[in-house]
Amino acid sequence: MLKLALPVTLVLILSACDSLRTLVPASSLPKIAPVNRVRLLPGQQVILPLTITPPDSGTPLAPTVVSSPAPELLSATLVGNELTLQASATALPQGLIPVTVTVSAGEKSAILRIPVEIGDLIEREYDRFNALRAQASLPAVTFDTGASMNCWMHGRYMMVNEIIGHNQNPALPFASPEGLACAKSSNVAWNEVPLSKLSVLTPSTSTLFTAPFHALGMLRPTQQTVGIGVFTVPSSYPNYARLGSGITSSGGGIPSVQRMTFPGDKATTDMGRYNGGEWPDPLTACPDLDPQKAGLPLIAATFISGATTATEATLTSAGQDIPVCAYGSMQYVNTKDKPGDYVGGLINAQDMGRNILQSSGAVFVIPKQPLEGGKTYQASVKINGQLVQWSFMTAVTFQEQSLPGTTRQQIR
Incomplete structure (x- = not known):
């Protein structure tokens, strides 16, 4: 199992040139620090600490939602602000799988895609x-x-x-x-x-x-x-x-x-x-x-x-x-x-x-x-x-x- 310590960056983000998707002012949005590309071997696990910040308005955060588009290949679970990614032991080479993290405050939300590769x-x-x-x-x-x-x-x-x-x-x-x-x-x-x-x-x-x-x-x-x-x-x-x-x-x-x-x-x-x-x-x-x-x-x-x-x-x-x-x-x-x-x-x-x-x-x-x-x-x-x-x-x-x-x- 790998456990990565990521830098704290409290900014409006684009994860590895992808997506925090929004059309509203950054100050009214929750924020997610960027996460670099992740590479796992079949059967390997990694824990990523997520840095999530409420909007400047003080609107409380709703529970963070994490989703893997292919849970049979790559599971994604969140405990607190720690995201665990687990590659299937039988997975063939894949990439890049987009794991989605959604943070909401009121009616506004921020979406981050974390790129994951299985194999090399x-x-x-x-x-x-x-x-x-x-x-x-x-x-x-x-x-x-x-x-x-x-x-x-x-x-x-x-x-x-x-x-x-x-x-x-x-x-x-x-x-x-x-x-x-x-x-x-x-x-x-x-x-x-x-x-x-x-x-x-x-x-x-x-x-x-x-x-x-x-x-x-x-x-x-x-x-x-x-x-x-x-x-x-x-x-x-x-x-x-x-x-x-x-x-x-x-x-x-x-x-x-x-x-x-x-x-x-x-x-x-x-x-x-x-x-x-x-x-x-x-x-x-x-x-x-x-x-x-x-x-x-x-x-x-x-x-x-x-x-x-x-x-x-x-x-x-x-x-x-x-x-x-x-x-x-x-x-x-x-x-x-x-x-x-x-x-x-x-x-x-x-x-x-x-x-x-x-x-x-x-x-x-x-x-x-x-x-x-x-x-x-x-x-x-x-x-x-x-x-x-x-x-x-x-x-x-x-x-x-x-x-x-x-x-x-x-x-x-």
Whole structure:
């Protein structure tokens, strides 16, 4: 059991960039001191002393209400001003679970969400996210706790209702405004992962960065924050876990750089292939490409919004040509995928793909065979007639999730 001593801070709060929700003057509200993110191992318990202060008006406080959204995974009990959190001994990795503390005085109340992680998956996903940005020679971003809690809620909605997408039906279990906020603004994924690999894989980030339409939005040079939320349940496949996740990339305006490539120039990547499952499908514009052999999609972006065309694309290693399929927004064709369900209505897959490429002035170059480890590659492509050239290396040993058959996934 862990017992944490927290600093006393008698202020109007936003817990780890999330929520004390109110529209009334702070002086008339009760106050709750902020509580930092909590991490528990399965079966572990922690006691958090809460600092609660009545409003300046002197209105007496009603009993504090504490609620866990998933008591079967994480129980929350309050004795006096000490909050006890207990992770289930059988809980799979989760995070961030929002435990809600509500303090009322008269008709006014303050609400605090305490972010709780079971296991260390979210921390590893965050480290992996920044490591993959580094593979594009891009800076690290900070962690968005509030967005991460929202995406845990949307992950649960997706897994329980067996739906993956960017919308929620309020009539279904676990629909919520917070989950919908994640759905509308995040990359979302559904992964099947061997239980024996949960402690080493980073299914959400590694999967999404091999999916070029989704990777592009996480590779903006001006991005400032990322929220990562994962809800995990046992899979119907023996000895597998099923994960519903969301990644929210936020912040920054129009990049001042003239281009971005992934992998970056002179950078080293530890991924070698496309893992599949992306909507819109990036391979529909490459009819002669075997989906089982597709290499890691390469990305070149100018960040000049407008229609793009890819021509004269090449990829070589040690003087040997590697066949590729390259396309821009004007060349992307997809008549296979069903429309996607978004707030506001259905969106055609081809239109979505073209819009993503156009908004970043980007093209994709997809090798027709997996990249090999320990190699140096030279890539080039003309974007609207302007030549982009770069070289990159591959690690001697690829990250495990970049190997065939390790996981199954759907990406939206």
